[in-house]
């Protein structure tokens with residue numbers, strides 16, 4: 001039934017008429033350094049989720065909306081950009097936030113919204129890869145706290161789906177340059193510092209580079225239209241932005257995650273459906289973690305970081321992360337229960353990919369590893385509550401956590417490789433979204449399977 005043709009994909013910005021008839025669209029938010037060549041890279045995944053909804057014809061297809069948010073920006077800034085990318089209008093980062101965090105103006109660009117009708121009555125599904133996940137939960141927190149105004153609230157998110165997201169921080173930011181003892185300071189000789197310099201140069205040249213590499217820095221006054229060449233040189237020597245608390249790497253530290261959680265950020269909204277996929281490349285065996293050698297050429301950079309992430313010295317982090325305090329000596333390699341903090345997908349440890357907050361402080365249900373390689377997905381369907389042919393629909397207000405075995409940070413997204421696992425993932429996600437539509441009454445007469 002499903003068309004394999006690339007031409008069948010609906011372009012972004014399709015008329016609102018279709019979205020009114022079809023099921024709620026899925027908004028896709030990319031991770032750190034994401035956003036370059038997005039739609040080409042994500043490929044024809046939409047042709048793999050449509051089997052269930054084809055009965056109504058192509059107008060019943062679920063629309064996918066890609067949004068562009070700052071590839072290295074903080075969760076706060078990205079969450080604001082995400083909101084306005086959908087609703088439309090001039091991005092407002094908030095006067096207080098802008099003044100405290102070195103924005104030269106509280107306003108960003110003016111955007112034509114991809115889904116201006118977005119509301120509690122017309123909510124959206126969201127999918128975040130990596131840092132895109134916490135971007136979505138941050139936006140829900142801002143909606144919850146009235147940041148965008150009283151007219152908007154957390155029920156505007158029908159579902160939150162995440163893949164390999166660093167909700168509770170990740171050790172890799174320290175390996176890349178963040179000081180373990182003094183974040184947000186960054187080591188001078190580090191990969192992170194080198195990335196910063198590239199970002200500043202591209203932002204300085206943004207009048208010409210923005211159409212290819214858009215770092216969304218217009219509210220910081222870094223472009224050559226606003227900043228002198230001398231100020232660029234000073235920034236390259238030492239970047240106030242890179243060593244601030246308003247940038248992505250800092251938001252991936254354990255201290256930033258603890259700060260957010262201490263305020264209650266990341267608690268589930270009772271009317272939103274949540275699902276996360278936690279990937280691990282290998283398992284800890286006898287205190288050792290090593291991805292399969294055959295995967296080296298697939299992801300050499302992630303391969304390089306996987307073992308150091310597993311061996312990371314949590315005891316050196318200051319202030320002491322809450323989970324380290326709770327684990328004590330057991331956080332060390334070989335400690336009882338330490339595996340979930342050490343097994344990783346080459347970027348993020350398993351525990352951080354589950355959901356914000358510790359399990360005891362949120363609502364969650366964890367499912368055993370599923371390698372999602374079997375297109376029939378019988379085991380996953382059982383996990384969803386399909387037994388003896390009778391279907392149990394998912395419940396809102398809790399995280400459904402799925403562990404992906406032998407998977408790295410890029411196994412599912414963002415690059416479409418047309419692997420059996422990717423095809424199975426999208427097919428199953430399509431079913432899950434349909435189940436959520438049914439359970440929440442946002443289903444417009446889809447045919448039964």
Ligand SMILES: [Zn+2]
Nearest residue numbers: 077093101246
């Ligand atoms: Zn900011």
Ligand SMILES: [Zn+2]
Nearest residue numbers: 354359364365
């Ligand atoms: Zn949990």
